[in-house]
Amino acid sequence: MSHPNPLPPVTIEFVKGSRIHPVSSAATADDVTTWIEFSDGHRISIPTDQIILGEDTNGAARIGLGGMSFEGLENEHLVFWRVKDLLPDELLPPQRELKVTLAKRMVSRVLLHGTKVWPRQRRAKAK
Secondary structure, three states: OOOOOOOOOEEEEEEEOOEEEOOOOOOOOOOOEEEEEOOOOOEEEEEHHHEEEEEOOOOEEEEEEOOEEEEEEEOOEEEEEEOOOOOOHHHOOOOOOOEEEEEHHHEEEEEEOOEEEEOOOOOOOOO
């Protein structure tokens, strides 16, 4: 039996004060990004076709990505790669993003299937 609301493969929880600005219903096929805006006015884009969960009800943006993998850190940025398209090719923009990088300061945590994988907890040193 499947769960009625399965957890997204990748969930990104952004820092407090962030908000989601989804593509409007009047958007064209060329509008391929959903914007995350931060309290300082800075905005970043996330590929709309990958978002299967989007909310900012607890004072911070939270998105679930259905066809992307979290690969870890690269030059102080969190790296996510497109591993699966969620829509048929004819509905996908040709300029779709394959790699998404996010500055660590923008993200509070990353979860894979509901389990926190970043930031990793520091282990206490043995005495």
